[in-house]
Amino acid sequence: MAEDVVHMADVTKRFGRAPPALEAVSGTIGGGEITGLVGPDGAGKTTLIRLVTGLMRPDGGALTVLGFDTGREAPRIQAAIGYMPQRFGLYEDLSVQENLDLYADLRGLPMPERAGTFDELLGFTDLKRFTGRLAGQLSGGMKQKLGLACALLRKPRLLLLDEPGVGVDPISRRDLWAMVQNLTREGVGVVWSTAYLDEAEACDRVLLLERGRLMFTGPPAELTGRAAGRVFKLTGLAGRRRPLLARALQQAGVVDGVIQGEAIRLMLAPGAEPSALARGVASAGAIAPAEPRFEDAYVDMLGGGPGGRSKLAEAATARMADPAHPVIEARGLTKRFGDFTAADGITFTIPRGEIFGLLGPNGAGKSTTFKMLCGLLKPTAGEGRVAGFDLRRDTAAARGRLGYMAQKFSLYGDLSVAQNLAFFAGVYGLTGARKAGRIGLMTEIFDLGARRGQSARDLPLGLKQRLALACAVMHEPEALFLDExxxxxxxxxxxxxxxxxxxxxxxxxxxxxxxxFMDEAEYCDRISLIYRGRSIALGSPDELKASAANADTPTPTMEDAFVALVRRSDAAEAA
Known part of the structure; x- marks a missing residue:
């Protein structure tokens, strides 16, 4: 095994009077392997990576990289490592080739070596066809591949990747992962920062951070093993899964639970008997042991999930189902940008009380479809309806019946939490006592009271998402549009x-x-898989997984199904 390339001893970093961003973190990062730096937004992952690069100095403890002290020898470290920051750090108004040229200049890559290096990296990342395309016009996955190519212009001994999988589809994430694994075989040490726990599970070892503290270090399987014998799958359930899950999560001894297609996956506390699940939850179904996952053990370590009660839902007005009148309709929705067709004949209907998922690779057309149904894009052809209103003719009326939560934090960063709530209440037409009552209710339900005067941009990501959801449901919409x-x-x-x-x-x-997030797709009642502007599959999560099953993968995951169906579509088109 290659030697360790990073040594940390009680590394601490503070910013002003806030709690430490990192507090007494100790550990090592090995060469020739992938080390997962795991934790939610605000855990300290980016701070630790920037300390390792020598861009910042620790306030306490000792940190050496490749044998160099980060405080005294930062330039020597920076000459020997590759770094890909969390946010796309390249120049969007330059082409792929121009970005490579610029970073070759910055990295001091000799002219005689450039042609060969560029050819190797463009082949490695499959970007040869796109050298003339502006970086800003690349899909999310292609941007990440270009960032990786620029980080590898001079072969590093240590490669630092800050959340390379965020916003990237499963196929691109697999491509990135395969590229990184090839680098470790050449002895390169890799740090892969992530909030995706399936990525963490695939690492050689992990450093798990929570609020600046190191909670666990070691092989992922070591932590996963702590949940062994306590994870169960409930199948063949009578009735709707969601109320059954909520009921199960309220039972004593149930630590966590999620929906998995038509089944429910539950984790019990140590010593709890699975037979207890049968009472009022799985009496009409079957209970069987399930393999634990890294995520199970992580949630258990954090004290378990939040339970099954939703004060938001309890306060919501019940709406009666009406099978004859779907709430969301897409009929032949098509959008062209010049000669490019982003969405082509998309058709589906969604009844009241259903979760419908739009999945697809980056650039496949799902966001275009999504925006047409929100009234944010006018279709070139076809028809979209929300709550019976035609999005072409009755856009304002349709928008008043829907709530929208954008992919990127779309509220007003310069406004406080309270001002954002008041603004969106006004936008949705709430006035007087109704407006004050809904603002107060959202503040209470999402625990925003202590942050009412804080600027929205300064909130941690989790609280930003709470605020965004609070604003989206302020007016009790019939349809809720959620973009990642x-x-x-x-x-x-x-x-x-x-x-x-x-x-x-x-x-x-x-x-x-x-x-x-493919585990999240399991919550959907039905899914439309969009690829190259068309819907290539439509069905429940279990139906899509079953359609992708084969001798090599008899029980595919949702991610396996996603990849298999896209590749099947490519093969059919090539035939």
Whole structure:
């Protein structure tokens, strides 16, 4: 095994009077392996990476990288490492080739070596076809590949990747992962920062941070093993899964639970008997042991999930189902930008009280479809309706019946939490006592009272998402549009979010959601998989997984199904 390339001893970093961003972190990072730096937004991952690069100095402790002290020898470290920051750090108004040229200049890559290096990296990242395209016009996955290429212009001994998988579809994430694994075989040490726990599970070892403290270090399987014998899957359930999950989460001894297609996955506290689950939860179904996952043990370590109760849903007005009148309709929706067709004949209907997922690779057309149904883009052809209103003719009326939570934090950063709540209440037409009552209720439900005067931009990501959801449901919409709503948040916040959504759906709210988080897709009743502007598959999560099963993968995950269906579409088109 290669030697360790980073040594940390009681590393501490403070910013002003706030609690330490890192507090007495000790550990090592090995060469020739992938070390996962794991934790939610605000855990200290980016701070630790910037300390390792020598861009910042620790306030306490000792930190050496490749044998060099980060405080005294930062330039020597920076000459020997590669670094890909969390936010796209390249120049969007330069082409792929121009970005490579610029970074070659910055890295001091000799002219005679450039042609060969560029050719190797463009082949490695499959970007040869796109050298003339502006970086700002690349999909999320292609941007990450270009960032990786620029970080590798001079082969580093240590490569630091700050959340490279955020906002990237499963196929691109697999491509990135394969590239990084190839580098470790050449002895390069890799740090892969992530909030995705399936990525953490694939690492050789992990450093798990929570609020600046190191909670665990070691192989992922070591932590996963702590949940062995306590995870169960409930199948063949009678009735709707969501109320059954909520009921199970309220039972003593149940630590955590999630929906998994038509089944429910539960984790019990140590010593709890699985037979207790049968009482009022799985009496008509079957209970079987399930393999624990890294996420199970992580949630357990944090004290378990948030439970099954949603105060938001309890306060919501119930809406009666009406099968004859779907809440969201897409009929032949098409959008062209010049000669490019971003969405081509998209058709589906969503009844009241259903969660419908739009999945697809970056640049496939799902966001275009999503925006047409929100009234944010006018279709070139076809028809979209929300709550019976035609989005072409009755855009304002349709928008008044829907709530929208954007992929990127879309509230007003210069306004305080209270001002954002008041602004969106006004936008949705609330006035007087109704307005004051809903603002007060949202403040209480989402625990925003202590932050009312704080600027929205300064909130931690989890609280930003709470505020965004509070604003989206302020007016009790019939339809809720969620564009990658939990990207980058911790699993506890993600569960809290879905507890609210599941509860609202049981009250008759209809949800359209896009996500790259495949476990999250399991919450959907049905999914449309969009690829190259067309819907290539439509069905429940279990139906899509079953359609992708084969001899090599008899029980595919949702991610396996996503990849298999896209590749099947490519093969059919090539035939």
């Amino acid at each position: 709503p939990t990207s980058g948040v911790d699993p506890i916040t993600r569960r809290e979010f879905w507890t609210h959504i599941n509860g609202l759906v049981e009250k008759g709210v209809t949800v359209l959601v896009t996500t790259h």
